[in-house]
Amino acid sequence: MSDTPAPPVILGDEPGSFPHSVLAERHPAIIRQVREAFPYGPDVHRRLDALRESCAEGVVEALPDTAPDRDRWRDWGLDAYVGRSWFDVPWLWSESYFYRQLLEAVGYFGTGPWRGIDPFRPFKLAELDAPETDAELAALDGLGARPAGERDRALLHGSLWGNRADLGFRLSDAQAQERAAVPALVADDSDTFWSLLPAGDTARTRTLCLVADNSGRELIPDLLLAAHLLAQGRCGRVVLHVKPYPYYVSDATTADVVDALRKLTGAPGAAADHGRRLWTAMAEGTLTIRAHPFSAAPLPCTAMPADLRAEFAQAALTVVKGDLNYRRLVGDSRWPPTTPFADVTAYFPGPVAALRTLKSDVITGLDAGTEAALVAAEGLRWRTGGTHALIQVRE
Numbered sequence: 456m457s458d459t460p461a462p463p464v465i466l467g468d469e470p471g472s473f474p475h476s477v478l479a480e481r482h483p484a485i486i487r488q489v490r491e492a493f494p495y496g497p498d499v500h501r502r503l504d505a506l507r508e509s510c511a512e513g514v515v516e517a518l519p520d521t522a523p524d525r526d527r528w529r530d531w532g533l534d535a536y537v538g539r540s541w542f543d544v545p546w547l548w549s550e551s552y553f554y555r556q557l558l559e560a561v562g563y564f565g566t567g568p569w570r571g572i573d574p575f576r577p578f579k580l581a582e583l584d585a586p587e588t589d590a591e592l593a594a595l596d597g598l599g600a601r602p603a604g605e606r607d608r609a610l611l612h613g614s615l616w617g618n619r620a621d622l623g624f625r626l627s628d629a630q631a632q633e634r635a636a637v638p639a640l641v642a643d644d645s646d647t648f649w650s651l652l653p654a655g656d657t658a659r660t661r662t663l664c665l666v667a668d669n670s671g672r673e674l675i676p677d678l679l680l681a682a683h684l685l686a687q688g689r690c691g692r693v694v695l696h697v698k699p700y701p702y703y704v705s706d707a708t709t710a711d712v713v714d715a716l717r718k719l720t721g722a723p724g725a726a727a728d729h730g731r732r733l734w735t736a737m738a739e740g741t742l743t744i745r746a747h748p749f750s751a752a753p754l755p756c757t758a759m760p761a762d763l764r765a766e767f768a769q770a771a772l773t774v775v776k777g778d779l780n781y782r783r784l785v786g787d788s789r790w791p792p793t794t795p796f797a798d799v800t801a802y803f804p805g806p807v808a809a810l811r812t813l814k815s816d817v818i819t820g821l822d823a824g825t826e827a828a829l830v831a832a833e834g835l836r837w838r839t840g841g842t843h844a845l846i847q848v849r850e
């Protein structure tokens with residue numbers, strides 16, 4: 456555990472705040488979009504109406520007795536929150552439970568015909584088929600001829616900035632993608648990142664865990680980074696942690712990994728070579744997928760179960776992607792931004808790297824000058840606008 460006491464966890468109860476807007480505006484918008492994307496029958500429509508009303512004015516409700524994960528959610532705090540306003544429980548918890556209840560409403564865990572149908576799939580596929588995705592893949596053609604250091608940087612930054620591709624974020628902030636990214640990182644531990652993965656004979660025994668975030672235009676560069684690290688002999692095995700079920704609109708599941716690999720192998724040029732190498736890596740077991748239930752838990756990573764802790768302890772490095780995973784990694788609190796990243800991640804069982812664009816209030820590990828410059832230029836907007844990014848590493 457960290458020696459630094461955490462400030463109180465963030466709630467969604469302050470009108471005008473970012474968390475409040477997510478509960479009050481983003482969630483109803485997501486319900487609307489999912490409803491429009493599928494020809495659901497009257498039962499699903501009724502349940503979606505009920506969820507929308509519950510989000511606006513109601514309270515957290517229990518899962519049905521038949522829910523396969525009911526006991527797990529009870530372990531994750533459900534009983535303490537049932538009957539309370541969505542706005543008064545930890546924001547991390549209420550957001551996560553919203554996605555669980557949305558899956559309930561569309562019959563994802565039921566026994567009917569909608570069982571296992573990802574309600575976000577149309578949005579994910581549209582993104583995968585977008586011209587921007589093809590343009591990003593075409594850019595791989597020139598990369599092979601570049602010097603090694605340049606390729607390292609391009610693939611690391613490709614994975615980092617891929618985190619801007621977040622469909623949930625764009626649903627509530629239509630201008631998000633148009634706002635220009637600020638290339639200078641607010642924290643940059645890339646040198647430490649590379650120092651933890653030196654190429655060489657012993658690297659073959661080294662495992663890298665990559666805790667994925669979004670599918671599509673984030674997952675593809677994550678896979679390309681994994682392929683690069685394996686090809687460079689910087690690690691011998693990559694374990695890709697994905698979500699066990701659809702979550703936060705675009706979070707990657709196993710099905711999304713398959714779609715991303717098929718997109719790569721079906722693309723022209725160098726992208727297909729990378730895709731084939733990744734396909735082979737899956738067949739040989741040097742790239743494996745893990746869909747642990749805790750990856751979609753409404754809790755900070757301090758609560759991770761023993762089996763996951765043991766896995767991360769054995770990894771040479773765990774790379775944690777994205778904003779939500781960052782909130783879980785450091786704790787969903789408004790830390791003073793200069794709180795050392797190493798302190799708040801001291802509990803983590805092995806070396807850990809965060810690759811994240813800034814899309815919520817949580818931030819640690821800034822130096823005082825950087826924070827002051829950001830505040831002077833943007834007020835509080837830099838924290839949530841998705842235009843800034845960081846690479847933070849704790850050895």
Ligand SMILES: O=P(O)(O)OC[C@H]1O[C@](O)(CO)[C@@H](O)[C@@H]1O
Nearest residue numbers: 477621624777778779780814815
């Ligand atoms: O896909 P990411 O990077 O985890 O972002 C998830 C988004 O949802 C949030 O968790 C807020 O709902 C933000 O942190 C971010 O806008």
